[in-house]
Amino acid sequence: MYVLIVGGGKVGWNLARELIDKGEEVTLIESDRRRYLVIEQELEHAVQYGDATELWVLERAGIQRADLVIAVTGDDEDNMLVCQVAKEKYLVERIIARVNNPRNLQHFKLLGIQPAVSATDLILRLIEHEVPRYGLVHLLALEEERLEIIELEVGSDAPAAGQTVAEVDLPEGALIISVLRNGGGFVPKADTVIEAGDEVLLVLDPGLEERVTPQFTTRG
Amino acid sequence: MFVLIVGAGRVGSAVAKAALTAGHEVSVLDEDPLSHERLDVGGEGTWEDRGGLFTVGTALEIDALLEAGIERADTFVAATDGDNTNIVIAQIAQRRFEVERVISRVMDPARAAWYSEQGLETISPTQHAIDMFRQALDLPELK
Numbered sequence: 001m002y003v004l005i006v007g008g009g010k011v012g013w014n015l016a017r018e019l020i021d022k023g024e025e026v027t028l029i030e031s032d033r034r035r036y037l038v039i040e041q042e043l044e045h046a047v048q049y050g051d052a053t054e055l056w057v058l059e060r061a062g063i064q065r066a067d068l069v070i071a072v073t074g075d076d077e078d079n080m081l082v083c084q085v086a087k088e089k090y091l092v093e094r095i096i097a098r099v100n101n102p103r104n105l106q107h108f109k110l111l112g113i114q115p116a117v118s119a120t121d122l123i124l125r126l127i128e129h130e131v132p133r134y135g136l137v138h139l140l141a142l143e144e145e146r147l148e149i150i151e152l153e154v155g156s157d158a159p160a161a162g163q164t165v166a167e168v169d170l171p172e173g174a175l176i177i178s179v180l181r182n183g184g185g186f187v188p189k190a191d192t193v194i195e196a197g198d199e200v201l202l203v204l205d206p207g208l209e210e211r212v213t214p215q216f217t218t219r220g
Numbered sequence: 221m222f223v224l225i226v227g228a229g230r231v232g233s234a235v236a237k238a239a240l241t242a243g244h245e246v247s248v249l250d251e252d253p254l255s256h257e258r259l260d261v262g263g264e265g266t267w268e269d270r271g272g273l274f275t276v277g278t279a280l281e282i283d284a285l286l287e288a289g290i291e292r293a294d295t296f297v298a299a300t301d302g303d304n305t306n307i308v309i310a311q312i313a314q315r316r317f318e319v320e321r322v323i324s325r326v327m328d329p330a331r332a333a334w335y336s337e338q339g340l341e342t343i344s345p346t347q348h349a350i351d352m353f354r355q356a357l358d359l360p361e362l363k
Contacts, residue, residue: 053304053332076280077304089334104280107308110316 001025004066004092006052006082007073008032008039011098015070016043027061031073052082055089063090072098074189076107083113100187120178120185123149123201148204149177155198155218166190173205174212221245224278224293224319226309227300228255231325231345235297237262240272247273249288279309290317296323303331310340 001024005012008030016028020043028043030036036049050057052071063069069086071079079097086092099105099118108116119147154161160168163177165188178201179188186192194200202212221244222311228250236259240246248259250251250268258268267274277284279300290296296313298306303326310324323341323353326332332344 053331054328055334075304077302077308080305080308085331085334088338106282107312111308111311183347 001067001116002062002065003027003070004029004061004063005087005179006069006071006078007098008035008047009072009074011072012070013039013043014114015072020046026030028062029057041164048183051142053085055085058085058090063092066090067095068092068094070096074100074187076100076104076127076154078115080108081103084111087112101143102185111204120187123178123185135147146206148209149201150204150207150209150212151201152213152216154194154196154198154216157218158196158216160194160200160215161196163194165192165194168194168213168215170202171211174183175203177201177203221294222289222292223247223295223297224249224251224285224290224313225297225299226288227306228252228258229299229301229341230258231296232299233258235299236272238280238329240270245271245273247275247289247293249277249279249284250278251278252301253332265276273306279305280312282312285309285312285317290319293317293319294318295321299320303327306333307335307340314340 003019003024003026005016005026005028008028012028016026019026026046028039028047029050030039030047031051032047036047039172048061053057063086069083069092071082073079077191078098083097086095095113097113097116099108099116102118102120105116112136175219176188178185179192180199181195198218204212225232225294226249228248236246236248239253256274258265259272259274261273263270269329273289275284275288277287279285284294289311296319296359300306306324306326309321313319314322323343326335326342326344327346329347332342332347336342
């Protein structure tokens with residue numbers, strides 16, 4: 001099977017790695033030059049540099065013979081259009097798109113892009129019942145992978161309130177993966193500002209809760 | 221005619237002003253509140269004084285499109301600075317809101333050509349520039 005993956009973030013790179021390990025033929029397309037050079041050290045010829053919303057970049061990567069196109073960039077419009085072009089222009093049989101903002105899911109459906117996978121949605125589904133109003137909630141413990149997903153409500157004068165995601169003082173092995181605000185959830189970027197009252201989801205190496213929690217709870 | 225224009229940059233604001241001058245009802249949607257100033261320039265009073273509508277919001281948010289009046293739009297112009305945004309919102313206008321005439325700006329000539337084959341009216345400033353340079357220098361058309 002020939003698989004084309006668009007977007008060399010954590011999701012795309014790891015997908016590429018896994019699929020290559022399983023013996024599939026993979027090309028990963030990454031549009032950030034520096035990121036591309038990092039990935040290229042490991043994946044070598046299996047990664048290409050370019051903006052995959054441009055047709056010639058897709059053609060250079062051999063989209064005409066792709067069996068599966070997976071669009072997992074951090075930009076929903078990019079993911080939608082890569083998949084639309086793959087399906088309708090190059091007649092790729094199977095596509096998978098990542099939805100970053102769950103509110104955009106309706107647009108993916110409108111354009112016939114399915115399946116469209118939203119991490120926030122998946123996680124929200126897990127927590128939609130019985131989430132206490134504040135405090136730390138263990139949502140998921142992935143024993144084998146040695147990972148935990150927790151949820152915290154940001155206190156009014158917590159250190160993290162008013163900081164961007166990049167500024168929040170987190171230990172290595174902790175990552176903010178989702179912010180729930182005003183009834184909606186989204187995947188934050190490095191420059192997203194955390195607000196008091198937000199609920200944040202983090203993925204952690206086990207045992208880090210005690211170091212992470214103080215950043216999000218009211219001082220005192 | 222009711223015209224909804226998304227993106228109040230140089231192109232969007234100029235087209236909006238021309239449409240208003242021509243006597244159409246014009247609504248402009250832009251995520252940057254300051255882009256409103258571009259609409260005020262060059263006329264008597266503010267954009268609203270002249271009868272124009274302006275909404276702050278992101279075009280991918282259905283609520284913003286509704287607030288800007290997409291349901292009664294006869295013409296939809298996608299003129300943000302992002303090709304991908306324009307192509308997506310143009311299709312939302314066309315398929316979901318069934319706006320009669322939808323035109324979008326697509327810088328990338330290759331995709332402008334392909335999407336127009338698919339029934340999406342596109343304008344590619346890049347293609348126009350290429351053609352004009354070509355004509356000015358008397359060069360043959362690229363195949």
